[in-house]
Amino acid sequence: EVQLVQSGAEVKKPGESLIISCKGSGYSFTNYWIGWVRQMPGKGLEYMGIIYAHDSNTRYSPSFQGQVTISVDKSSSTAFLQWRSVKASDTAMYYCARHGGTTAESWFDPWGQGTLVTVSS
Amino acid sequence: SSELTQDPAVSVALGQTVRITCQGDSLRSYSASWYQQKPGQAPVLVIYGKNNRPSGIPDRFSASSSGNTASLTITGAQAEDEADYYCNSRDNNGYHLMFGEGTKLTVL
Numbered sequence: 426e427v428q429l430v431q432s433g434a435e436v437k438k439p440g441e442s443l444i445i446s447c448k449g450s451g452y453s454f455t456n457y458w459i460g461w462v463r464q465m466p467g468k469g470l471e472y473m474g475i476i477y478a479h480d481s482n483t484r485y486s487p488s489f490q491g492q493v494t495i496s497v498d499k500s501s502s503t504a505f506l507q508w509r510s511v512k513a514s515d516t517a518m519y520y521c522a523r524h525g526g527t528t529a530e531s532w533f534d535p536w537g538q539g540t541l542v543t544v545s546s
Numbered sequence: 547s548s549e550l551t552q553d554p555a556v557s558v559a560l561g562q563t564v565r566i567t568c569q570g571d572s573l574r575s576y577s578a579s580w581y582q583q584k585p586g587q588a589p590v591l592v593i594y595g596k597n598n599r600p601s602g603i604p605d606r607f608s609a610s611s612s613g614n615t616a617s618l619t620i621t622g623a624q625a626e627d628e629a630d631y632y633c634n635s636r637d638n639n640g641y642h643l644m645f646g647e648g649t650k651l652t653v654l
Binding site: 460462469470471472475484486487520522524526528529530531532533534535536537538539 | 575576632
């Protein structure tokens with residue numbers, strides 16, 4: 426079974442650093458891109474960026490460029506989303522998802538279960 | 547700038563047919579994929595490519611596209627189809643991905 430399992434919920438104070446993870450299994454991890462998606466409380470899905478697990482080629486949404494860092498560790502089939510200094514506005518659910526298809530037709534499947542990040546003083 | 551526009555809310559009577567649309571210039575060049583999200587759950591892919599359903603998705607879900615509009619149709623909506631639905635595709639340059647704002651489907 427193709428599966429993405431994300432790390433557990435995090436509670437952080439403003440200014441702290443944070444890294445969350447997404448471990449893939451059941452498929453050839455390095456053959457796919459992994460994307461990250463933010464969902465703020467009561468809001469819609471926001472695409473953050475995507476990384477090709479084979480060579481770490483990374484593309485950030487302009488809205489998130491410079492705000493987060495996406496990385497991957499091929500040896501453990503794990504993708505990461507990292508903040509140097511979190512803010513209260515980073516409070517959200519974060520999903521990872523495998524990205525497949527072609528340039529003309531692409532999709533996210535499957536999705537991780539989500540990691541809830543709460544930033545509060 | 548590129549964007550995908552969806553109606554915020556749509557309702558359908560139980561057993562009837564409903565169409566959820568997604569508009570954007572990039573859809574003239576790139577197909578949309580569709581996701582269903584129920585409260586407290588992760589999104590689930592329901593349609594990809596021109597009109598393909600992943601394993602386990604009922605055949606009452608289908609998709610079509612014309613010009614700058616992609617559509618998700620549910621034929622014979624069931625109570626369990628009540629959810630938020632999001633489209634996803636690329637921007638006009640094909641480099642970045644993006645989601646529509648989502649449509650909340652209510653089954654009456």
